[in-house]
Amino acid sequence: MRILVQKFGGSSVADLECMKKVRGKVLAAREEGFDKIVVVLSARAGQTNSLLERAYQWSDEPDLAELDVLLTTGEQESVALFAMLLQDAGVKARSILGFQIPIVTDDAFGSARIDAIDASRLHELFESYDVLVMAGFQGRTPDMRLTTLGRGGSDTSAVAIAAALGEGTRCDIYTDVDGVYTTDPRMCKAAHKMDRISYDEMLEMASMGAKVLQIRSVEIAEKYNVPVRVRSTFSNDPGTLLTKEDEMMESVLVSGIAFDKDQARITLCDVQDRPGTAASIFNPLGEAGVVVDMIIQTASRNGVTDMGFTVSRKDVKRSIAVLEKSGYDVSRIESASNVAKVSVVGVGMRNHSGVSGRCFDALYKAGINLIMISTSEVKISCLIDEADLELAVNVLHKEFEL
Numbered sequence: 001m002r003i004l005v006q007k008f009g010g011s012s013v014a015d016l017e018c019m020k021k022v023r024g025k026v027l028a029a030r031e032e033g034f035d036k037i038v039v040v041l042s043a044r045a046g047q048t049n050s051l052l053e054r055a056y057q058w059s060d061e062p063d064l065a066e067l068d069v070l071l072t073t074g075e076q077e078s079v080a081l082f083a084m085l086l087q088d089a090g091v092k093a094r095s096i097l098g099f100q101i102p103i104v105t106d107d108a109f110g111s112a113r114i115d116a117i118d119a120s121r122l123h124e125l126f127e128s129y130d131v132l133v134m135a136g137f138q139g140r141t142p143d144m145r146l147t148t149l150g151r152g153g154s155d156t157s158a159v160a161i162a163a164a165l166g167e168g169t170r171c172d173i174y175t176d177v178d179g180v181y182t183t184d185p186r187m188c189k190a191a192h193k194m195d196r197i198s199y200d201e202m203l204e205m206a207s208m209g210a211k212v213l214q215i216r217s218v219e220i221a222e223k224y225n226v227p228v229r230v231r232s233t234f235s236n237d238p239g240t241l242l243t244k245e246d247e248m249m250e251s252v253l254v255s256g257i258a259f260d261k262d263q264a265r266i267t268l269c270d271v272q273d274r275p276g277t278a279a280s281i282f283n284p285l286g287e288a289g290v291v292v293d294m295i296i297q298t299a300s301r302n303g304v305t306d307m308g309f310t311v312s313r314k315d316v317k318r319s320i321a322v323l324e325k326s327g328y329d330v331s332r333i334e335s336a337s338n339v340a341k342v343s344v345v346g347v348g349m350r351n352h353s354g355v356s357g358r359c360f361d362a363l364y365k366a367g368i369n370l371i372m373i374s375t376s377e378v379k380i381s382c383l384i385d386e387a388d389l390e391l392a393v394n395v396l397h398k399e400f401e402l
Contacts, residue, residue, distance in 0.1 A: 009042045042137060079096070170227050180242075263310050342382055363382065
């Protein structure tokens with residue numbers, strides 16, 4: 001039995017005309033030969049924000065568990081309306097919510113992680129229906145509390161369902177763009193769509209700021225080897241395939257340029273240079289839920305050093321408050337939010353030398369100063385002044401002939 005999972009975001013189901021286009025994609029998949037289809041839908045565009053606004057009108061600090069109950073109604077509306085649309089076209093379809101499968105999650109309300117999916121319920125429903133219209137973004141705890149998976153969580157729902165349905169199940173993620181680009185076309189006119197990208201490259205692109213896919217959906221796809229295709233609801237372009245890397249991919253030095261404007265730098269000046277210093281700084285931040293990205297420590301001078309790191313801009317005040325509360329001995333704490341991160345990404349870096357030199361030399365020739373640098377097997381990231389970001393993206397895109 002050939003099974004396809006199709007996921008459509010909020011802009012794809014915004015209104016009746018958009019939903020009719022989505023119905024066309026489902027019917028086309030049936031004609032393509034797929035026996036059964038799971039259609040995973042997000043809330044209609046604007047619905048989640050509207051529900052959030054309403055929650056904060058009723059409560060200054062809404063209970064997170066009750067907030068999840070409220071937010072899941074957005075997807076419930078989408079799947080009910082779309083199931084009706086399919087039924088009117090003669091399709092054996094029904095809607096199904098996350099708790100009915102069930103998608104079992106932890107109790108981190110607002111950003112829950114999936115623990116288990118029992119696909120037997122889906123196979124049981126396939127005996128009576130050809131298309132199951134499933135609410136994305138939602139699940140439930142073992143004690144039956146509703147949860148949501150965080151922004152972009154419908155991507156994770158779709159890939160996790162495809163993984164649970166077993167080997168051979170494909171997952172198509174439909175968005176308002178026709179695939180994954182070498183960089184953001186709004187930033188670089190020379191950007192072009194990639195036919196294929198490896199899981200590792202997409203993970204780095206997503207973590208470095210590319211908004212095409214939620215990072216957890218890519219992690220699940222790689223772990224369970226789910227073939228994922230990113231494509232547009234509004235065209236017939238085949239899109240970009242996420243897959244395991246092969247020799248052809250490894251021969252390409254750099255696949256894309258990612259960037260992230262949501263960066264802020266915090267510097268602790270004159271930190272005591274002794275064992276345990278880093279742990280005493282970053283443990284309290286971790287306990288406070290602050291995600292730290294790039295870290296740099298200067299050379300020791302007279303027993304002290306400077307420690308710099310980056311966080312999301314929304315976490316700057318909280319991070320400084322945590323550090324001040326910990327009472328750690330520093331001469332001062334500095335912060336700057338006028339920075340951005342640019343990254344070159346490619347699995348070919350594993351087998352080729354000289355990428356970092358070319359990257360740094362190109363930025364130097366463009367007069368761009370590097371504030372921080374971090375690397376992995378498949379990426380090189382540079383923290384720079386935000387005013388230089390567009391220039392940096394275009395310079396690197398040209399340097400690596402993307």
